Amino acid sequence: MHFACVLSKVALYQPTLVTLAPICSVWSKVTDFASKSPSQMNALTKARSAQTKLMNDIGLLIRVVMSYGGHVLIENPTHSKLWNQPFMKSIIASTSTVHTGRTFLLN
Numbered sequence: 001m002h003f004a005c006v007l008s009k010v011a012l013y014q015p016t017l018v019t020l021a022p023i024c025s026v027w028s029k030v031t032d033f034a035s036k037s038p039s040q041m042n043a044l045t046k047a048r049s050a051q052t053k054l055m056n057d058i059g060l061l062i063r064v065v066m067s068y069g070g071h072v073l074i075e076n077p078t079h080s081k082l083w084n085q086p087f088m089k090s091i092i093a094s095t096s097t098v099h100t101g102r103t104f105l106l107n
Helices: 002-013 029-036 038-067 086-093
Strands: 017-020 071-075 097-099 103-106
Touching: 002 038, 017 038, 029 038, 038 071, 038 086
Parallel strands: 017 071
Antiparallel strands: 071 103, 097 103
């Protein structure tokens, strides 16, 4: 419900720049250390699943912003696993992208 409200407001007001800072803790390389703990991996898998669903929704938001010529700035560490996830590859492939080291500017 909240996401639909955000989506409708973005479509209505058409901000020139939308800035996103997805949670990086579940995509950090530090999470590799959790692989030896089944309970930690279970929690990590659940958290990544929730973030994947959210980021799939964010992909829709980004497409709306792009449709009216807006820009999207996504901040996350350079070596985060976030950038290699299928949802991010799909988002990046569907836009013209400028990578500036730690951020992607989608326009």
